[in-house]
Amino acid sequence: MRLYAQTVIDILSDADEAVVEAFHRLLPQLDEQPPELTAEFVRSVVTYPANLVLAARAGQRVVGLLLTLVVLALPTGITALFEDVVVDEAARGAGIGWAFVRRPGAGEVPRSPPGRSDVPAEPRVRAPSV
Structure with missing residues (x-):
């Protein structure tokens, strides 16, 4: 399986203009009515301590986002939800x-390596190859 145009996937630590633009362009493809996507809101999602946000970049263009990897400490162990x-x-x-x-x-x-990763059982849009 070949990635799209030399795609690089990075863990984001802040939201630059390309990331804010990507939120504006990509979130409506996921949800018909996304929240108001101000630069401040996007930055708060990216920098929230319990979130891990990944961006797929083809050159300078962000072509995909994994918006949150939420880590939970449960009685049965540490788990992560994409x-x-x-x-x-x-x-x-x-x-x-x-x-x-x-x-x-x-x-x-940081501080919470997950013991397992879970993909939501009912994705809003079914991915054809995931």
Whole structure:
């Protein structure tokens, strides 16, 4: 499976203009009525201590977002939930969603390494290859 145009997947530590633009462009592909996406809101999601946000970039363009990897401490152990994965329509089918899950470090969250990762049982939009 070949990634779309030399895609690089990074863990975000802040939200630059390209990330804010990507939220505006990609979230409506996931949810018809996304929340108001101000730069401040996007930055708060990216920098929230319990979140890990990944971006897939093809050159300078963000073509996919794994918006939150939420780590939970449960009585049965530490677990991680992948939420709000969206890949640009033009880049779908190139393995970007799978690359998010398989990216080294995607399961590493400071202070809380997950014991397992869960994909929501009822995704809002079914990914054809994930």
